[in-house]
Every structure is written in C-alpha cells, then in structure tokens.
Amino acid sequence: MKNIVVVYFGDDWQKEVPISNDLTREAFKGWCKMGEECGVAVFRASIFWYDVKKNVFQKAWTYREDQWLKVEHPVKPDLIYDKVGSKHDYELFDLKRKIGERVKVFNDPQFRAIIGNKLSQYMLFGEFMPKSFVANDKNELKKALKKIKTAKVVIKPLYGSGGNGIVIDEKENAFKHEYFFPVLVQEFIISKKGVPGFSKQDEVSDLRLVFNHHKLTYALSRIAKPGSLFTNLHQGASGAMVPKEAIPATVHKITKKIIKRLRVFPQAQYSLDFIFDNNSKPYLVELNTTPGIDLIHTLGTQEEIFANFKAVADLAKRK
Numbered sequence: 172m173k174n175i176v177v178v179y180f181g182d183d184w185q186k187e188v189p190i191s192n193d194l195t196r197e198a199f200k201g202w203c204k205m206g207e208e209c210g211v212a213v214f215r216a217s218i219f220w221y222d223v224k225k226n227v228f229q230k231a232w233t234y235r236e237d238q239w240l241k242v243e244h245p246v247k248p249d250l251i252y253d254k255v256g257s258k259h260d261y262e263l264f265d266l267k268r269k270i271g272e273r274v275k276v277f278n279d280p281q282f283r284a285i286i287g288n289k290l291s292q293y294m295l296f297g298e299f300m301p302k303s304f305v306a307n308d309k310n311e312l313k314k315a316l317k318k319i320k321t322a323k324v325v326i327k328p329l330y331g332s333g334g335n336g337i338v339i340d341e342k343e344n345a346f347k348h349e350y351f352f353p354v355l356v357q358e359f360i361i362s363k364k365g366v367p368g369f370s371k372q373d374e375v376s377d378l379r380l381v382f383n384h385h386k387l388t389y390a391l392s393r394i395a396k397p398g399s400l401f402t403n404l405h406q407g408a409s410g411a412m413v414p415k416e417a418i419p420a421t422v423h424k425i426t427k428k429i430i431k432r433l434r435v436f437p438q439a440q441y442s443l444d445f446i447f448d449n450n451s452k453p454y455l456v457e458l459n460t461t462p463g464i465d466l467i468h469t470l471g472t473q474e475e476i477f478a479n480f481k482a483v484a485d486l487a488k489r490k
Contacts, residue, residue, distance in 0.1 A: 173211050173249040173487040176228055177202075178218040180255045180263075188239045189215055189232045198468035202480055203234040211484045214246055218255055218263065226273040250487035251276045254461050257287035258330035277486055278460055282436045287460045289329045289355050295432060299425050299455040301325070303357045309346070315356040316342050323359035326350065332459060339400045360448050360456075366392050367451040369417045377402045378413060378422065378445045378453075381462050383482035384438050385430045389467060389475045390418055412470050422453050429455070438486065 177199070183189050190196040199215060206213040214231035221228050227245035234240070253276055255263060260283045267280035285291055293303045304315035316324060319342060328336040328351055338348045339359065365376035375395040381388050390413040393402035402408045422445055433439060442462035445453045467479050 173484075174214065174246055175206065175211055175250045175252055175484065175487045176214045176216050176231060176246060176248040177252045177254055178216055178221070180218060180259050182217050182219065184217075184230065184241070192465065194465035194469055195463065198464040200234045201468050201476065202464065205477060205480045206484065207235075209481070209484060211487055214242065214248075216246070218266070221251075221270060223266075223269050223273065248274050250274070250483070252483055253278055253280070253283065256330070257283065257332070257460060258328075260284045260287050260330070275486060277483065278439055278441075279436050282439050283460050286433070286441070286458060287330065289327065289457065290353070292458050293355065296429055296455055296458070299429070299453075301358045301360050301454050301456065303355050305329075305353055306356050307353045309352075312345065312350070312352075312354065312356065316345055319356065319358050321359045321361075325357040325359050326354050327357070329353055329355060332461070332463075337401070360446055360454050362446045362448055364447055364449060364451060365394070366413065366417070367419055367447055369413055370394075375400060375402065377456070378418070378447075379442050379462075379466075380418070380422070380426060380445075381440075381442045381467070381479070382430070383440050383479065385434060387415065387426075388479050388482060389471060390415060391466060391470055393466075410466055410470050412472075412475070419447075419451070419453065421451070425453060425455065429458075440482070 190199060203213045214233045216228045216231040220230055227247045229245060231242045231246045232239060233242055251270065251274055264280055264284050267276055270276055271280060290305050293300055304318055306312035306315045322341060323339060324342045324345060326338040326345065362375065363373050365374040366378045370376050370392060376392045378392055380390050392411050392413050394409045395402045396407040399407060426443060440462065442459045443455060444457045446456055447453050467476055
C-alpha cells in the first residue's frame with residue numbers, strides 16, 4: 172500500500188481531532204476512506220514532523236474505522252501532498268526542496284512559490300485580470316488609488332485564501348481599514364449577472380474551475396449571501412456545481428492561454444476563479460495553488476469527488 176501524507180503548517184497534535192474547519196475535516200475523512208478502497212493510505216501531518224535524513228514523518232493523523240487515530244510510529248511517504256498555506260511558500264522553499272530530493276512533493280515547490288503569489292499571477296496573466304497595482308506602504312496605496320478608475324476598490328494581500336484580509340469598499344473609505352503590506356490594489360468589477368447562462372438574476376457569484384495536470388476536473392459557482400460581495404464559503408456563501416457544458420466559451424478561450432503558460436510544470440493542481448461584468452466579459456480574479464477539497468466533497472457527485480482524489484492518488488503509485 173502506498174502512503175500519501177497531506178502536510179500543513181503548525182501543530183495540532185495535542186487536540187482530540189485535527190482540522191478546525193468542519194467541512195474540511197469531513198472531506199479528509201472521505202479521502203481516507205477512498206484511499207482504503209484503492210490501495211492508498213492517507214495521512215495528515217505537520218511539515219515539521221518530517222525527518223529529512225530518514226525520509227519519514229515521525230508521527231501523523233489518519234482516519235480509520237470511523238475514528239481519528241494518532242499514528243505514533245514513523246510513516247514513510249510515497250507522495251507528499253502540499254497543503255501548507257501559500258504565505259509560507261518562500262519561508263519553506265528550501266525545506267520543501269530538500270524534501271523533494273527524497274520524495275515527490277505535489278504541487279512542485281517551484282510551482283507553489285512562483286504561482287501562489289497574487290502579484291506573480293498579475294504579471295503572468297494580467298491581460299485577463301482587473302487592472303491592478305502593488306502597494307508596499309500607505310504612500311504607495313494612496314498613489315495606486317488615484318490610478319483606480321472605479322468607485323469601489325478591491326485590496327487584497329499577496330497571499331491567502333478564504334477571503335481573509337480582502338477589503339472591498341469605496342475608494343474614499345480605503346484608509347479606514349488595516350493592511351499587512353504589500354497588497355494588490357484592483358479595480359472593482361461590477362457584476363450582477365453571476366455566471367452567464369447559469370446563475371440566477373442579480374446574483375453575486377463567481378465561477379471556479381479546478382484543474383488536475385492541466386485537465387479540467389470540475390467546475391462550480393460560489394454564491395455570495397444576500398447583501399455581501401464575498402463569494403467565499405467561510406464568509407457565508409453557498410455553492411453549486413456547474414456542468415462543463417455550461418462554462419462560457421469566453422472562459423475556455425482564456426483558460427487555454429493560461430494553461431499553455433503553466434505547462435512548464437507537467438503535474439500541477441490549481442483552480443481559476445472568474446467573475447463576469449454586466450456585459451458578460453470574464454475576468455480572472457485569482458489562481459489558487461491549493462484548491463480546497465471541501466467544496467467538491469460537499470457539492471459534487473461521487474464520481475466527481477473520486478476523480479479529484481484519484482488525480483492525486485495516482486501520483487503516489489507512479490515510480
């Protein structure tokens with residue numbers, strides 16, 4: 172049996188059960204069960220529990236027979252599935268590189284470090300994104316705001332997920348918020364149509380496409396709660412699976428160009444988030460190098476859930 176170890180930042184060994192988010196915890200249970208069905212053992216461990224010299228994790232979590240288990244013997248990985256937050260990509264790059272000399276790390280640490288930064292994403296794919304500027308301090312933020320043509324502005328940290336740290340407000344209110352610089356300052360795209368041909372009228376929603384090894388695995392739409400502009404589930408949004416045939420042709424045209432640039436990394440997992448203006452023009456708002464497994468587990472069919480798992484599990488079986 173091959174071993175997949177999902178790594179994270181921090182240490183929750185003293186807790187009774189791992190993973191603070193309920194949806195993510197349930198999704199990880201599902202991964203453990205699917206692993207048993209196809210000859211793969213799935214574990215969860217802090218990246219700091221890895222012994223580089225011995226190529227083992229000194230301990231790990233797993234879920235078997237309907238209970239969480241603390242595995243207190245060494246676990247030798249066949250694949251490390253990197254779910255460490257993007258804000259740690261540079262900090263841990265050398266460690267991940269050393270680990271990668273002993274065992275396959277997915278996503279590739281270079282892919283994470285280069286693509287996980289929102290400023291890098293704008294430099295690579297800026298023609299598909301809202302007009303953006305980087306600000307390293309309040310003075311640069313003031314200058315960037317003068318260049319923004321829309322009444323509202325979006326200000327976001329260069330790393331992060333779940334909507335954490337993102338500000339959407341009138342430009343005149345920008346300095347009422349606290350920021351951890353540097354930040355990306357973006358024009359606000361007025362979007363009340365959601366996903367053209369799919370969303371309900373006057374719905375604030377986006378379109379997320381998830382790719383495994385540059386092939387589309389599934390698509391979904393995240394729908395903001397009434398009165399909110401945030402489509403993150405952690406901020407009260409809901410979601411719905413989007414049939415592949417419902418994805419607008421304009422989005423396919425953009426994704427083909429993005430994938431062409433990303434193919435320098437043959438094996439990669441990522442999501443592309445799009446919003447649409449009131450003329451149905453799509454804008455790429457973010458690329459995520461660690462797409463969560465909770466949304467597909469909650470919204471997807473068993474076939475879709477398993478396809479997403481298998482794309483990672485098959486890597487562990489390759490020599």
